[in-house]
Amino acid sequence: MKLQGTHGPHFDALLFDNDGTLVSSMESVHRCWTRWAREYGIADEALTAVALHGRPAAEIVADLLPAGVRDEALARIEALETEDVVGGVVLLPGTKELLCALPAGSWAVVTSATRPLAEARLREAGIDIPEMVTAGDITRGKPDPEPFLLAAARLGVDPARCVVFEDAPAGLAAGRAAGMTTVALTTTHPAAELDADVVVRDLSAVSVLAGAGGMTIETDDRT
16 A cells, blocks of 8 residues: 555655664563663563663663662663674564665664664664664653654654654654654564554565655555
């Protein structure tokens, strides 16, 4: 099906979450956070009760530890995850093909990770570093629309002519709040948990055609 936005079938920019959308580092994430939690004496049950995916590490740390140790603990999880990037990142289906079809300057990565970690994951997956919005660029993370609105501003495009690609409910909520068209991927959550304009299995179900009026997007929405 052809994707339709509030201003019709043409779009100026595509905004991608990173982990779970372009690449997968889920095994690395859980491995690093489990080690981190044990170092800081956090029970497995407490870690399991906190949502790890799609949220800035600073928010997760704040949920689990008192203020006095948060800076140190945040630096530690950042180091663990960055060290674990080699061999811990997998390119998801359709990512390379879709990104290669996009015009230069027409897409950005919008991630809850820090810039060093996000860049390390992209490089490990063989993706050239695009325009990015990371945890250090914002004051309010997803599900607040700030990250996606900032990406649109940096690309110089109308938010209403942007498409958000996300695998996490918080990211999709941020995209909707930004007034953008949303495409959900069922790479980490079942379709029933994803509120989006279109739900697809992964980026292999998405194709883009660039023309004078902007980009048109077609999806195979069979999940």
